[in-house]
Amino acid sequence: MHFTTMILSSSLLTVFLILTLPILGTLNPNPTKSQWAKENVKTAVKTAFFVSLIPLFIFINEGLEVIMTNWEWMNTLMFNINISLKFDLYSVVFTPVALYVTWSILEFASWYMHNDPNMNRFFKYLLIFLIAMIILVTANNMFQLFIGWEGVGIMSFLLIGWWSGRADANTAALQAVAYNRVGDIGLILAMAWMAVNLNSWEMQQLFSLTASHDLTLPLLGLVLAATGKSAQFGLHPWLPSAMEGPTPVSALLHSSTMVVAGIFLLVRLSPMMENNPLVLSICLCLGALTTVFTATCALTQNDIKKIIAFSTSSQLGLMMVTIGLNQPYLAFLHICTHAFFKAMLFLCSGSIIHSLNDEQDIGKMGGLHQLLPLTSSCLTIGSLALTGTPFLAGFFSKDAIIEALSTSYLNAWALVLTLLATSFTAIYSLRVVFFVSMGHPRFNSLSPINENNPSVMNPLKRLAWGSILAGLLITTNITPMKPLVMTMPLTLKLAALTVTITGLLTALELASLTSQQFKTKPLPTTHHFSNMLGYFPSVIHRLIPKANLVLGQLVANQTIDQTWLEKTGPKMMTSINLPLISSTSNLQQGVIKTYFLMFFFTMILAILTLV
Amino acid sequence: MGAHLVRRYVTETDTEPDPARKFEFDPVLGFPERKEREMVATQEHMNLAHLPLEQRDYCAHHLLKLMKCKRDNWPNFLACKHERHDWDYCEHQDYVMRMKEYERERRLQLRKKRIEANAEAA
Numbered sequence: 001m002h003f004t005t006m007i008l009s010s011s012l013l014t015v016f017l018i019l020t021l022p023i024l025g026t027l028n029p030n031p032t033k034s035q036w037a038k039e040n041v042k043t044a045v046k047t048a049f050f051v052s053l054i055p056l057f058i059f060i061n062e063g064l065e066v067i068m069t070n071w072e073w074m075n076t077l078m079f080n081i082n083i084s085l086k087f088d089l090y091s092v093v094f095t096p097v098a099l100y101v102t103w104s105i106l107e108f109a110s111w112y113m114h115n116d117p118n119m120n121r122f123f124k125y126l127l128i129f130l131i132a133m134i135i136l137v138t139a140n141n142m143f144q145l146f147i148g149w150e151g152v153g154i155m156s157f158l159l160i161g162w163w164s165g166r167a168d169a170n171t172a173a174l175q176a177v178a179y180n181r182v183g184d185i186g187l188i189l190a191m192a193w194m195a196v197n198l199n200s201w202e203m204q205q206l207f208s209l210t211a212s213h214d215l216t217l218p219l220l221g222l223v224l225a226a227t228g229k230s231a232q233f234g235l236h237p238w239l240p241s242a243m244e245g246p247t248p249v250s251a252l253l254h255s256s257t258m259v260v261a262g263i264f265l266l267v268r269l270s271p272m273m274e275n276n277p278l279v280l281s282i283c284l285c286l287g288a289l290t291t292v293f294t295a296t297c298a299l300t301q302n303d304i305k306k307i308i309a310f311s312t313s314s315q316l317g318l319m320m321v322t323i324g325l326n327q328p329y330l331a332f333l334h335i336c337t338h339a340f341f342k343a344m345l346f347l348c349s350g351s352i353i354h355s356l357n358d359e360q361d362i363g364k365m366g367g368l369h370q371l372l373p374l375t376s377s378c379l380t381i382g383s384l385a386l387t388g389t390p391f392l393a394g395f396f397s398k399d400a401i402i403e404a405l406s407t408s409y410l411n412a413w414a415l416v417l418t419l420l421a422t423s424f425t426a427i428y429s430l431r432v433v434f435f436v437s438m439g440h441p442r443f444n445s446l447s448p449i450n451e452n453n454p455s456v457m458n459p460l461k462r463l464a465w466g467s468i469l470a471g472l473l474i475t476t477n478i479t480p481m482k483p484l485v486m487t488m489p490l491t492l493k494l495a496a497l498t499v500t501i502t503g504l505l506t507a508l509e510l511a512s513l514t515s516q517q518f519k520t521k522p523l524p525t526t527h528h529f530s531n532m533l534g535y536f537p538s539v540i541h542r543l544i545p546k547a548n549l550v551l552g553q554l555v556a557n558q559t560i561d562q563t564w565l566e567k568t569g570p571k572m573m574t575s576i577n578l579p580l581i582s583s584t585s586n587l588q589q590g591v592i593k594t595y596f597l598m599f600f601f602t603m604i605l606a607i608l609t610l611v
Numbered sequence: 612m613g614a615h616l617v618r619r620y621v622t623e624t625d626t627e628p629d630p631a632r633k634f635e636f637d638p639v640l641g642f643p644e645r646k647e648r649e650m651v652a653t654q655e656h657m658n659l660a661h662l663p664l665e666q667r668d669y670c671a672h673h674l675l676k677l678m679k680c681k682r683d684n685w686p687n688f689l690a691c692k693h694e695r696h697d698w699d700y701c702e703h704q705d706y707v708m709r710m711k712e713y714e715r716e717r718r719l720q721l722r723k724k725r726i727e728a729n730a731e732a733a
Contacts, residue, residue, distance in 0.1 A: 061685045479681075482665040482666065
């Protein structure tokens with residue numbers, strides 16, 4: 001085997017080994033030391049990150065991509081399932097990004113969760129999640145991808161419901177599992193179709209065999225899977241509810257890594273989607289609808305974590321739009337840049353929440369610019385990167401996506417909705433920064449505000465550097481897989497920037513109005529729509545159980561009791577037989593006089609004839 | 612901006628060409644000498660570089676130079692500005708050529724409609 005191929009493969013296998021060793025170390029019956037989490041887990045992830053940089057540099061320098069088939073697991077005469085890993089652009093770039101973000105989050109979590117009695121178990125769960133995510137990302141066949149897919153779903157359930165004494169947390173965890181399950185139906189449908197029609201689950205074989213088939217059904221299954229996992233419209237309520245989990249969980253799972261698994265699936269299988277305009281249009285319109293709907297919902301939320309959760313959902317909608325434009329590389333680029341600034345926003349919010357004694361309402365924050373300077377600076381940098389400020393991380397991906405959308409000949413309505421969502425992004429980002437950092441404090445003076453713990457500050461600084469430099473580094477080092485259209489009128493080129501600045505100025509105006517006194521007037525209906533999340537959870541979470549209960553009542557009452565027992569069963573038998581019985585017995589009753597009369601007349605007749 | 616959409620869906624629905632379909636008129640019509648464009652990069656070069664299908668266009672030779680420059684200059688990722696610009700400019704000229712071909716097709720369709728209208732009137 002060639003030398004660099006060997007180095008790339010063995011480095012990535014070493015990454016797997018480094019991440020798995022702490023988990024295996026907990027199998028011994030001795031209890032883990034109190035510093036196990038900080039010493040073993042965080043160090044493992046940090047080492048794994050540095051090791052994963054080697055394959056990244058090899059890939060950037062030479063463009064080397066490797067597919068390894070390690071173990072023939074379940075091979076029959078007709079069907080093969082192997083453990084095979086694919087180290088191409090997507091997995092080689094995503095692995096270091098995920099490890100860098102996880103390293104920062106684990107260091108932050110060692111401060112955030114230090115009062116928790118089960119901190120070691122928490123770190124173990126996060127590590128198992130990370131391993132499942134990397135299995136998903138490096139999978140070269142659908143079965144392995146499914147293992148990673150379900151793994152991240154289960155760990156999400158366990159981590160959202162971490163504070164299981166809280167009823168809301170349990171409900172949120174179940175909600176996440178239920179919505180993800182609906183998406184899993186789509187994934188299993190696609191896998192079943194592939195197994196039946198193409199007789200393979202290996203990606204190379206799928207791509208080469210699908211030229212002559214109509215792929216609409218499996219692709220719709222894959223889109224359903226992505227809708228469930230990546231919280232697209234229709235299966236989205238689990239993501240804001242998932243904020244019941246601890247902030248490190250929200251930062252890792254529900255912003256950077258797990259929720260992008262659905263988009264990653266579509267990116268991985270994009271060669272199958274290229275030639276199917278129906279599915280591409282569905283992705284485009286679904287993504288546009290998601291991005292604008294969730295951005296609208298984010299405008300009027302008061303919980304800082306929920307605003308960031310809806311922001312994540314909106315960016316996931318934008319990634320789905322990019323898939324619909326047949327630009328999987330741009331979607332992947334946005335996955336990578338989004339991981340940095342979204343994780344940083346969540347860590348900033350965690351630092352603020354803990355400093356204000358677990359206060360999450362932005363109406364009760366304020367003036368933190370003076371009191372938490374590093375945190376509010378990082379919050380501002382993250383928000384600027386999110387809105388696509390030129391030359392920060394988000395700009396390279398977001399602007400490229402909007403340019404591609406503007407110059408394509410596809411749905412103009414999707415373009416309008418996406419631009420609207422971009423301006424809403426600026427509005428709610430400014431709203432967060434305004435209510436949190438600007439103005440005067442609206443909380444008690446005795447709050448444990450401090451920024452002197454390096455476990456908090458170092459992760460924030462690392463992610464801030466990532467949010468500034470990641471976009472530049474990725475785009476200068478890696479040439480895109482498709483040539484991008486760079487020729488467009490000036491108005492289209494500046495569309496995203498104009499729309500963002502308009503949103504920012506509108507938000508500044510509206511926010512400054514909040515500090516003036518007005519006569520109270522009833523809130524307009526649009527506020528209600530946005531605040532109640534479009535009434536979507538209220539309707540859907542009640543509609544289906546009500547339908548089930550009504551159906552149960554109909555079945556129990558009308559079908560069983562009334563129909564089978566009364567009208568067709570025993571009672572019917574009774575009602576038919578009873579008249580027959582009574583008329584038969586009635587016929588034979590009360591005829592004694594008739595009998596006597598007959599006897600008498602027969603006697604008279606007999607006597608007369610004898611005489 | 613948007614004039615092409617207005618033309619396509621509102622004002623000139625019968626003559627506006629569909630960019631997704633093949634054009635009706637011969638590319639050589641009206642030109643005394645016109646040769647088909649030739650690719651500079653050969654199949655062999657592109658296969659050796661493992662170029663994906665979408666990048667094998669008329670500007671692939673610039674892309675191959677860019678890839679070579681990047682490989683030679685790594686880790687200096689700011690080095691290949693000139694080659695990058697050459698590739699981008701070639702793609703831009705390709706886009707402009709596609710726009711011009713579209714406009715040519717549109718004008719030929721309008722000319723055809725005018726000729727038919729004159730023939731009917733005569």
